[in-house]
Amino acid sequence: MMQLRALLRGVVGLLLAALLWEGAVLALHIRPEYLPRLSTILAAMAATPGAYWDGFLRTLAETLLGFAAGGFVGVLNGVIFLRLPALRDMLFPIFIVSQTIPVIAFGALVVLWFGNTLLAKAVIAFYLTFFPVTVNTLLGLNAVDPRQVALLRSFGAGPGTILRRLQLPAALPQIFVALRLAASLSLVGAIVGEWFGDTIGLGVLLLQAMYNENVVSLWAAILCAAVLGTGFYAVVAYAERRIVFWGAEQ
Amino acid sequence: MQRRSLLAGFGAALASPALHAQTLTRASLRLKWLPQAQFAGFYLAKAKAKGYYAAEGIDLTINPGGPNLLTENLVATGADTFGLSGGTDSVFAARDKGLPIICVGVAHQVTPFFFVTRADGPIKTLADFRGKNLTAWFTGANYVLLGMLAQAGLRAGDFNLQPQQVSVTPFIEGQTDVVTATKYNEFYTLVSRMGRDKLRTFVAEDYGITFPRDTLIVGEAIAKEKPELVKGFLRASMKGWREALAEPKLGVDTVMGIAPTLNREHQEFMLTEIGKLMLAGKAAREGLFWIDQDAIKSAHDFLLRYEVIKQPINLATAYDRSFLDAIALADRRA
Amino acid sequence: MSRATQRGLLGAVLLLGSWEALARGLALPAYTLPAISDIILATWQHRSLLASAGWYTLAEALLGYAIGCTAGITLATLLILLPPARRVVMPAMLAINAVPVAAWSPLVLLWLGIGMASKVAMVALAVGFTIFLSALAGFDRQDRRAADLLRSFGAGPIALLFRLRLPAALPLIAAGMRVATVRSLIVAIVTEMLGAQGGLGWIIYQAVVQIDFVQVWSAILVASVLSLSFFGLITWLEQRIIFWR
Incomplete structure (x- = not known):
């Protein structure tokens, strides 16, 4: 019942926002080059629904792939670095530096190496997500009470068991903080990746709209990206609430 | 690190004409910009209903360009087989830097x-x-x-x-x-x-300045090893363009199918103007994608004078007209 | 030199070494992957060009950063002081935040042109949201008992804010500010690559078009150095100001 009410509140909120948008543009005489009416935007989407739907699905696929890869590798890195601090000391600075490189700068190279494929975009999305997940996994794993680790060890538990039964579950809240961030970052990676000669995708629609000075189409693509971003984030947050039921740290 | 062209394994199969129908050679064309009527002929030649590339034994993928991509680079590394690149200036720059690409056709005969x-x-x-x-x-x-x-x-x-x-x-x-x-x-x-x-x-x-643009480029290796592929590509492209210019509505429809959010009137205008550019100068007589050696030399000397190119470039090797010459005049004319 | 630093240096040396070996050993052409020695040499040769581009981008990033931090903290403070406003504004904020930052670039470029203004706006947007969310989370993390205690002494909401909530929120705000330093430069460069009159992103774009990939990497090198310096500066400042951490 609580969830239904929250949902209704959300829907009403959206409707109000939509009406406010429409009203503001009309009342304030905002020029369509800056902010078109919501009705115009929706009409444009309805005129060519295929482009937006296909774009939505393609970008979603790239985002999911990059997110999954980044999340998996990030957690793996965290676990490895926990066990091999020497490796962590060697690689962490390099990772930090790699995150200061704007991935768009070598996007051209990514296309050269991986071609015009889904994989190339997923690689860019992966690149943006693996580091925050690594950092947070390590943070979470290190935050486990060492006395509990010692206790389990005194019962004869091996490192693998301690990891599975104590450390990973204890680190989950922190890992999910990173996963929620990664949800948005992988979408950014997918969109930016599509700016390198892709054919379908929300990023492609954004670029086409910009170079054709089609502000209506631009806003339509932005709306689709917002829906994708919000939806994906909500799914991850929901998973977090279910899995980490003992309370998530902000 | 280098992506080998996908054509590597198909070399032998191309030799037998009987196998043309069954084994299509995979190739790709990288455009210089986002999809628009400027490339209508290529899209039309590829369209399922027409299949001109397939008829020449080529399974062609058309990849759009964009603000962050350089066609010469993608063709040089083999990431794409063919490219429709910036223009005579970018071909000069690429050859100047030693990229192994050559130009086999020029789309826009005059400064666009x-x-x-x-x-x-x-x-x-x-x-x-x-x-x-x-x-x-x-x-x-x-x-x-x-x-x-x-x-x-x-x-x-x-x-x-x-x-x-x-x-x-x-x-x-x-x-x-x-x-x-x-x-x-x-x-x-x-x-x-x-x-x-x-x-x-x-x-x-x-x-007195001319700057032909929209140059069709291909890797040196491909040009040497698979001349039939290059000729087939040119022939099919010419066919597609012939039809796109003769039936503009079909051309625009094809492009709108690729990028539905484009503005139709704008694309119709674009196709008309592109037609004028592609049939200007010697192309009216010699056919589409003609390489006018005088115009090329003029552009080359211009850039050399302003030190955009540091040393002269061998135009005969950079601009190879042999593929165009090998195609019958009737197939080249619009 | 601590063990960790030694290993860090070892890692860096190994990476650079294998890069150089790969580039030279496989005789990779410059347009695939230039050797690191070539990049460093080229960076030195073009140092004045790269330096002025670097200052240009840094200026955009710093200005956007300052605006974003101020706006983010101010807005979070306002929403904490006026809970009803929070319920109304938050959905709008979340909606704007749901749009990936990169998606706003084309629109901002059309609105504000390709001068510095559009880059500053984009950086302010990206940084502002990071700080806003961090500040909000920080303020929410209040110790109820301490708050009740202060209230029992007659402290009003403003006093409560400055004496209890703000200091308690500072660690999270600080963390957000640190993350935002790197983001600010990246957002500035990404926006510049779509349209600019100067800056590192502009250099990268020009270099790609002129088939000068060594220059691309030189610009990336400079960008990296600037990011790390900015990050280091803010971290150092915070350690001085938030002394109880």
């Missing part, structure tokens, strides 16, 4: 852009550019402008030249005095928002 000012403004001749705010693309058009202005006695510092923006709105709103526009793209926006009679144009050819 010009410089636009307000008809009722103070600029009547090139000399009036002095002290004004100019914008041009720094990917080639700026040299043409500098060359034209040098003839009027103006040199760097006599005017304010800035890289041109994505949008022509600053010109329309009066923030800049001179804007660079392609005849087929930005000009449409200017005409529809300001009216043709309000605009004055300065054309490079009027000042």
Whole structure:
């Protein structure tokens, strides 16, 4: 019942926002080059629904792939670095530096190496997500009470068991903080990746709209990206609430 | 690290004509920009209903370009088989840097852009550019402008030249005095928002400068090992363009199918103008994608004079007309 | 030199070494992957060009950063002081935040042109949201008992804010500010690559078009150095100001 009410509140909120948008543009005489009416935007989407739907699905696929890869590798890195601090000391600075490189700068190279494929975009999305997940996994794993680790060890538990039964579950809240961030970052990676000669995708629609000075189409693509971003984030947050039921740290 | 072209394994199969129908050679064409009517002929030739590339034994993928990609680079590394690249200037630059690509056809026979000012403004001749705010693309058009202005006695510092923006709105709103526009793209926006009679144009050819653009390039290795592939690609492309120019509505429909969010009137205008560019000069007689050696030499010497190219380039090897010559005149004409 | 630092240096040396070996050993052409020695040499040769581009981008990033931090903290403070406003504004904020930052670039470029203004706006947007969310989370993390205690002494909401909530929120705000330093430079460069009159992103774009990939990497090198310096500066400042951490 609580969830239904929250949902209704959300829907009403959206409707109000939509009406406010429409009203503001009309009342304030905002020029369509800056902010078109919501009705115009929706009409444009309805005129060519295929482009937006296909774009939505393609970008979603790239985002999911990059997110999954980044999340998996990030957690793996965290676990490895926990066990091999020497490796962590060697690689962490390099990772930090790699995150200061704007991935768009070598996007051209990514296309050269991986071609015009889904994989190339997923690689860019992966690149943006693996580091925050690594950092947070390590943070979470290190935050486990060492006395509990010692206790389990005194019962004869091996490192693998301690990891599975104590450390990973204890680190989950922190890992999910990173996963929620990664949800948005992988979408950014997918969109930016599509700016390198892709054919379908929300990023492609954004670029086409910009170079054709089609502000209506631009806003339509932005709306689709917002829906994708919000939806994906909500799914991850929901998973977090279910899995980490003992309370998530902000 | 280098991506080998996908054609590697198909070499032997191509030799047997009986196998043409069964084994298609995989190849790709990288365009110079986002999909629009400027590339209608290629899209039409690939369209399922036409299948001109397939008829030549080529399974062609068309990859769009964009602001962050360089076609010469992608063709040089084998990421793409063919490319429709920036123009004679970018081919010179690539050869200058030692990229193993050659040009096998030139789409736009004359300079496809010009410089636009307000008809009722103070600029009547090139000399009036002095002290004004100019914008041009720094990917080639700026040299043409500098060359034209040098003839009027103006040199760097006599005017304010800035890289041109994505949008022509600053010109329309009066923030800049001179804007660079392609005849087929930005000009449409200017005409529809300001009216043709309000605009004055300065054309490079009027000042003895020619800058052919939209060059078809291919890797040196492919050209040497698979000449039939190159010829087949050219033949099919010509067929597609012949039809796109003869039936503009079909051409525009095909492009709108690829990028549904484009503006139809704009694309129709674009296709008409592209047709004029592709059939200008010697192309009217010799056929589409003709390589006019005189025009190429003129552009080369121009860039050499302004030290954009540091040393002369062997034009005979960089611009290989043998593939065009090998195709029957009837197949080349539009 | 601590063990960790030694290993860090070892890692860096190994990476650079294998890069150089790969580039030279496989005789990779410059347009695939230039050797690191070539990049460093080219960076030195073009140092004045890269330096002025670097300052240009840094200026955009710093200005956007300052605006973003101020706006983010101010807005979070306002929403904490006026809970009803929070319920109304938050959905709008979340909606704007749901749009990936990169998606706003084309629109901002069309609105504000390709001068510095559009880059500053984009950086302010990206940084502002990071700080806003961090500040909000920080303020929410209040110690109820301490708050009740202060209230029992007659402290009003403003006093409560400055004496209890703000200091308690500072660690999270600080963390957000640190993350935002790197983001600010990246957002500035990404926006510049779509349209600019100067800056590192502009250099990268020009270099790609002129088939000068060594220059691309030189610009990336400079960008990296600037990011790390900015990050280091803010971290150092915070250690001085938030002394109880």
